[in-house]
Amino acid sequence: MSPAARIVILTALSAASLGTHAAPQAILVTNEAGQPVAHAAVSVYIKGTRAMATTSATANMAQKGRAFQPTVLVVQTGTPVLFPNFDTVRHHVYSFSPIKKFEIKLYAGTPAAPVVFDKAGTATLGCNIHDQMLGYIHVVDTPHFGVSGTDGQLNLDLPAGEHRVQIWWPALGEANPGVEQGLKAGGGQAVMLRVKS
Numbered sequence: 182m183s184p185a186a187r188i189v190i191l192t193a194l195s196a197a198s199l200g201t202h203a204a205p206q207a208i209l210v211t212n213e214a215g216q217p218v219a220h221a222a223v224s225v226y227i228k229g230t231r232a233m234a235t236t237s238a239t240a241n242m243a244q245k246g247r248a249f250q251p252t253v254l255v256v257q258t259g260t261p262v263l264f265p266n267f268d269t270v271r272h273h274v275y276s277f278s279p280i281k282k283f284e285i286k287l288y289a290g291t292p293a294a295p296v297v298f299d300k301a302g303t304a305t306l307g308c309n310i311h312d313q314m315l316g317y318i319h320v321v322d323t324p325h326f327g328v329s330g331t332d333g334q335l336n337l338d339l340p341a342g343e344h345r346v347q348i349w350w351p352a353l354g355e356a357n358p359g360v361e362q363g364l365k366a367g368g369g370q371a372v373m374l375r376v377k378s
């Protein structure tokens with residue numbers, strides 16, 4: 182087979198498989214006035230897929246500059262989370278939230294044992310030493326999720342089609358599961374999710 186013929190066949194194959202494969206989808210989260218909503222967790226539930234098995238990949242909620250980084254960490258149910266401290270001061274991280282109550286007493290560096298987040302919902306994090314430190318771990322039952330930046334934007338790899346999305350942001354509070362909307366992926370342009378923020 183000539184190299185040219187091979188290229189034609191490969192091109193045809195990749196075009197045929199496009200329909201089932203995930204592709205980058207730009208998403209913009211705004212309030213009703215059209216202003217960007219930052220730190221919005223967007224989780225997408227793909228129709229026809231079974232509830233995903235829990236993950237064992239480890240995630241990190243760091244402390245840098247006496248702040249939690251990121252402000253909102255989204256993980257899939259079952260994810261172990263480490264709390265590395267990059268500051269020269271010690272932190273004492275805790276959560277009193279129903280989905281996960283824990284406390285890591287005054288520490289420097291990275292505590293050896295991760296905290297496993299095994300229930301969906303939101304845990305609010307604080308530090309006993311620094312009252313202004315506030316962070317959130319949002320736990321979802323899907324592997325498809327992301328968090329908006331200060332510009333309200335995020336990108337997710339999604340298969341084309343209509344999907345159900347859940348949107349949660351800090352102002353809703355941890356007891357609120359978030360708002361649900363539909364999202365049509367694969368249209369070739371950014372999808373806008375408008376919420377009452």
Ligand SMILES: [Cu+2]
Pocket residue numbers: 247271272273308309310311314
């Ligand atoms: Cu602290």
